[in-house]
Amino acid sequence: MKLLHFSDIHFGLEDPRAIAWAADCVAREKPDAVVITGDHTMRARRREFAAAVRWISALPAPVTVGVGNHDLPYFNLLERFLDPYRRFKGIEALVERKLDLGDLVIVPLKTTARAQPRFNWSKGWISETALDHALAEIDALPEHARVLVASHHPLVETGTRGTALTRHGHRALEELAKRSKVLGVLSGHVHDPFDLTAQTDFGPVRMIGAGTLSKRLRSTPPSFNELIIDGRTITVRARNLEEVATIDMLIDDVPENALPPRLPGEPVATVGHVPEIDPPVH
Ligand SMILES: [Fe+2]
Ligand SMILES: [Fe+2]
Numbered sequence: 690m691k692l693l694h695f696s697d698i699h700f701g702l703e704d705p706r707a708i709a710w711a712a713d714c715v716a717r718e719k720p721d722a723v724v725i726t727g728d729h730t731m732r733a734r735r736r737e738f739a740a741a742v743r744w745i746s747a748l749p750a751p752v753t754v755g756v757g758n759h760d761l762p763y764f765n766l767l768e769r770f771l772d773p774y775r776r777f778k779g780i781e782a783l784v785e786r787k788l789d790l791g792d793l794v795i796v797p798l799k800t801t802a803r804a805q806p807r808f809n810w811s812k813g814w815i816s817e818t819a820l821d822h823a824l825a826e827i828d829a830l831p832e833h834a835r836v837l838v839a840s841h842h843p844l845v846e847t848g849t850r851g852t853a854l855t856r857h858g859h860r861a862l863e864e865l866a867k868r869s870k871v872l873g874v875l876s877g878h879v880h881d882p883f884d885l886t887a888q889t890d891f892g893p894v895r896m897i898g899a900g901t902l903s904k905r906l907r908s909t910p911p912s913f914n915e916l917i918i919d920g921r922t923i924t925v926r927a928r929n930l931e932e933v934a935t936i937d938m939l940i941d942d943v944p945e946n947a948l949p950p951r952l953p954g955e956p957v958a959t960v961g962h963v964p965e966i967d968p969p970v971h
Pocket of ligand 2: 728757758759841877878879
């Protein structure tokens with residue numbers, strides 16, 4: 690089974706060459722599904738959502754989408770508080786959020802919030818309701834099912850230049866680790882691809898992140914991930930416009946004792962590549 694994983698297209702500041710290339714890859718390669726892990730727009734403007742709807746509608750493959758922090762109203766605070774996902778629902782109406790591909794199911798996990806008790810609301814937040822909803826979806830599936838969880842923010846830090854600082858992410862990771870159906874978590878937000886295994890007290894969880902197809906670049910060119918799934922094995926390849934090696938994806942062996950940069954209260958993840966960390970620019 691082949692999936693193409695796109696993220697952070699940010700219509701309004703999309704890279705036209707990158708999205709034309711990505712759409713062309715879908716048309717030529719006919720993947721079993723396309724997973725888009727949020728930040729469809731730049732500022733949740735109506736014209737940005739309209740462009741996203743046009744582009745996604747034209748993809749000749751089943752598509753599942755998740756909501757990113759940029760998809761909540763930015764300028765209209767009243768709407769942000771009263772009906773934060775109204776504009777996003779225009780995209781959601783086009784596709785299934787939970788995508789059932791036989792015995793592989795993509796289950797969304799919402800990591801955005803209309804408000805947070807901290808200054809930066811762009812960071813990840815997993816409410817109890819959102820986690821319970823995703824876990825209930827997983828638990829309702831038959832024992833032989835394989836699950837990929839799709840969230841916008843990585844659940845824990847991944848050593849990329851951008852940060853997610855997802856609150857309650859470690860708890861979510863532990864709950865997912867307890868469930869053998871879960872093959873991994875697909876995310877975006879940090880605009881650079883990554884592929885690592887996070888360790889929890891309940892076992893490891895594979896975390897896979899796609900880069901961006903926008904002009905908001907961090908360390909790597911515009912890219913998306915190709916996932917080949919064979920049984921419980923996932924082979925990930927970050928594919929970029931420039932056909933240059935993507936340094937974050939070049940680590941094929943992770944030392945057992947590798948440690949990422951760690952903030953107080955943040956869980957420990959095992960990563961293979963720890964790039965220089967700059968102040969977050971998201
Ligand atoms: Fe983004
Ligand atoms: Fe984001």
